[in-house]
Amino acid sequence: MHIDFGSFFIQxxxxxxxxxxxxxxxxxxxxxxxxKRRQHVLSEISTAEENRQEAASLxxxxxxxxxxxxxxxxxIIEQAKQTSVRQAEEIVDNAKAEVARLKEDALxxxxxxxxxxxETLRAQVGAMSIMIAAKIIEQNLNEKEQKKLVDKYLKExxxxx
Amino acid sequence: xxxxxxxxxxxxxxxxxxxxxIVVASVIVFVLAVIGTRKLSVExxxxxxxxxxxxxxxxSNLIASTMDxxxxxxxxxxxxxxxxxxxxxxxxxxxxxxxxxxEEPFELFGTEIISQEYLNELEAKKGYAEAHILWWxxxxxxxxxxxxxxxxxxxxxxxxxxTRNTKHYFKHYFQPSPLFFPIHVIEQASKxxxxxxxxxxxxxxxxxxxAVILMASYWGIVPLMAWxxxxxxxxxxxxxxxxxxxxxxxxxxxxxxxxxx
Numbered sequence: 053m054h055i056d057f058g059s060f061f062i063q064x065x066x067x068x069x070x071x072x073x074x075x076x077x078x079x080x081x082x083x084x085x086x087x088k089r090r091q092h093v094l095s096e097i098s099t100a101e102e103n104r105q106e107a108a109s110l111x112x113x114x115x116x117x118x119x120x121x122x123x124x125x126x127x128i129i130e131q132a133k134q135t136s137v138r139q140a141e142e143i144v145d146n147a148k149a150e151v152a153r154l155k156e157d158a159l160x161x162x163x164x165x166x167x168x169x170x171e172t173l174r175a176q177v178g179a180m181s182i183m184i185a186a187k188i189i190e191q192n193l194n195e196k197e198q199k200k201l202v203d204k205y206l207k208e209x210x211x212x213x
Numbered sequence: 214x215x216x217x218x219x220x221x222x223x224x225x226x227x228x229x230x231x232x233x234x235i236v237v238a239s240v241i242v243f244v245l246a247v248i249g250t251r252k253l254s255v256e257x258x259x260x261x262x263x264x265x266x267x268x269x270x271x272x273s274n275l276i277a278s279t280m281d282x283x284x285x286x287x288x289x290x291x292x293x294x295x296x297x298x299x300x301x302x303x304x305x306x307x308x309x310x311x312x313x314x315x316e317e318p319f320e321l322f323g324t325e326i327i328s329q330e331y332l333n334e335l336e337a338k339k340g341y342a343e344a345h346i347l348w349w350x351x352x353x354x355x356x357x358x359x360x361x362x363x364x365x366x367x368x369x370x371x372x373x374x375x376t377r378n379t380k381h382y383f384k385h386y387f388q389p390s391p392l393f394f395p396i397h398v399i400e401q402a403s404k405x406x407x408x409x410x411x412x413x414x415x416x417x418x419x420x421x422x423x424a425v426i427l428m429a430s431y432w433g434i435v436p437l438m439a440w441x442x443x444x445x446x447x448x449x450x451x452x453x454x455x456x457x458x459x460x461x462x463x464x465x466x467x468x469x470x471x472x473x474x
Contacts, residue, residue, distance in 0.1 A: 056219065056357035058227025063235050063352070063361035070239045071294040078246035079293060082265055085253045092255060 180209045215312060215347035215424075220324040229321065234352040238302040246297070268293060275457055280464035288463060291369075296456040299353060299362070299412065303448030306351030306420045307441050315344045353451075354417040356409070363409030366459040371401075374466030381469050408458050415451050419444040 184205045188198065218229040249265040258266065272292040276285035319327040332342040352358045374382035386397045422440055426433040 054226070054356075055360055056217075056226050056228040056231060056355060058219075058222060058225045059231035059235065059352070059355060059357035060361045061225075062227070062232050063358035064365055066235045066239050067294070067298065067362060067365060070243060070298060071290060073243055074246050074294055074297075075290050078243070078250045078265075079269070079290060081253055082250045082262070082269065083289075085255055085258075085262075086266060086269065088255045 177209075184209065215345045216327065218321055218326050218346050218348065220322050220326070228355065228357065230346075230348045230350060231352055231355050231357055233348060234302070234305060234350060235358060238298060238305055238352055241305075242294075242297045242301050245301075268297065272296060272456070275453075276460050279457065279460040280468060284467055285460070285464075288460065291366075292456050292460060295362070295366070295459060296452050299455050300449060300452035302351055302353045302358075303416050303451060304351075304445065305349070306354055306416065307423070307444050307448070309349065310347060310420075310424075311349035312345045312347045315346060316342055319344070319346070350420060351416050353412055354420045356413050359413040359416075360405075360409040362412070362455070363405055367401075367405045367408070367462065370459070370462040370466045373463060378467050378469065382466060404462060408455065408462075412451050412455055415447055419447055 184202075187205060188201060217231075219226050220229060221227070246265065249261040251261075252259060253262060269289065272289055273282070273285075276282065276288055276292055279285070315327045316332070317327075318325060318329045318332065326346065327344045332344060335344060336342040371382075386394050419440075423437065423444070426437045426440060429436070
């Protein structure tokens with residue numbers, strides 16, 4: 053068995069040449085692309101992570117604002133309730149006061165009317181007394197007749213009253 | 214059985230069929246790789262690109278299993294070239310062989326390849342003067358190219374050991390005691406021989422057996438198919454073994470192992 057030294061050296065040269073050519077024209081660019089993809093995947097992962105965190109913080113924010121608006125709505129309802137109770141009381145109070153005022157007015161009117169009527173009555177009683185006295189004086193009657201007359205006129209006055 | 218077209222240049226024997234097949238194998242590997250990496254895409258790699266990336270990943274994993282990947286990155290290109298070239302070279306001899314038949318003396322570049330005496334000798338042996346020159350075969354079925362690859366990678370591993378791991382490299386020849394120095398030298402020499410001879414032996418034997426089976430004419434069709442299938446397997450395994458042994462040797466010489474045998 054002998055070693056063929058010609059092909060031995062040619063093989064060494066060919067192999068080194070092949071390695072350099074493959075590196076330059078085939079695998080060099082391929083390595084670059086693979087490295088680019090690796091970087092791409094890494095950046096995608098970090099972007100996704102950032103997005104996730106952002107989404108989480110947004111969600112928290114929204115939950116907070118929702119809670120806040122719920123509280124506000126509750127407060128508004130409470131206030132409205134209180135306001136309505138107060139207003140109702142006010143209305144009732146006003147109505148009561150009005151009623152009392154009206155009643156008082158009515159009583160005053162009644163009193164006025166009554167005193168007016170008494171006044172009128174007093175004036176009329178006076179006038180009649182004068183008229184009765186005139187009649188008595190006109191007739192000059194005896195005591196018996198006089199008593200009859202007084203009774204008669206009193207009866208007349210009393211009938212008018 | 215077959216003769217090789219060997220010429221002599223400055224006293225060096227040059228087997229032209231080996232030269233031819235080395236060129237063919239290299240060209241096939243280069244063309245395959247260039248086609249595979251033609252339309253490169255970062256986000257949407259094609260089938261061929263995926264295949265080429267698979268080769269890269271495969272070799273990277275192989276290197277990662279033998280050494281620290283930080284140091285191993287530099288050898289990915291070497292591993293890829295080795296595995297692709299040896300695999301393609303191993304496959305070349307399987308589907309067919311090309312021989313030329315010569316009944317007259319044959320000369321090439323001024324060198325007599327088939328001489329009249331040789332033809333006479335054949336006639337005396339077989340009864341007819343007919344010489345076969347084998348042109349198409351696996352380049353790895355010859356000792357020249359396989360030992361060239363072996364020497365290349367072993368030299369590389371020693372070079373890396375001396376330059377990157379100097380202290381440990383020289384110390385390890387005298388461990389565990391200076392008495393072991395001859396054993397270490399033999400080990401280094403045997404590394405070179407085994408890695409080159411293993412490849413040559415497997416592929417050469419495969420092609421020899423194909424030639425033997427072919428003699429059986431029709432009876433040989435089924436065994437031939439079986440053996441060719443098996444030879445594809447052997448060719449792939451040998452490419453893998455050569456590459457991983459290369460990485461193991463490089464790994465051994467560039468790492469600082471304390472208990473290195």
